Amino acid sequence: MKAKLFSALALILMSFSVGKATAQDKGQMVRIAKITVDPVQLEAYNAALTEQMTIAVKLEPGVLTYYAVADKDNPANITILEIYANEAAYQSHIQTPHFKKYKATVEKMVKSLELINVDVIGIAKKD
Template identity: 45%
Template structure:
């Protein structure tokens, strides 16, 4: 599995438009791409222009395929001028068994 956290800051004047485009992209990614386990966007409570996106992919190939999808390319081109900064942080799970139980638990709801 590939896990990444995207740290994004957007220009305040584009905030509403950015949120709408991001929500559309995240929904399409999870719905349309079998290799996308999660695209979970959030913003900081005390700074609504600072976003974190938890991204989980089945593997590196799924991530690379995601980058070529029409919905991701639309998101990237439409928001490029809105983004003030972007940092991509690759993560490594510490406790895979608990992570697997979490997904099982979520599926039972």
């Protein structure tokens, strides 16, 4: 199951552009969040997540990308790929009212959370 999620995220990462990671890419903060949600609260969780992601990308110039995917066999296992312009953009993001609202809303919905910081080592994309 974990292999499927990481394969899906690898495909997403490869969708950004063709070639090696550039200096600009290397300054970015890229994180994978692995979340297990209470299945009974999954619909409410997905709504809160979608709201938070939409607002963040719209309002925050340093929030570059969010991809949220659910395991087909167990939709309560969610993996999010987050890309920020840099560490400062991420630190700013977690202080915003919309992020704090999301965290308070989902606090009792999330059964587990694992945050994994990653480095982009290569990217590929169809134009």
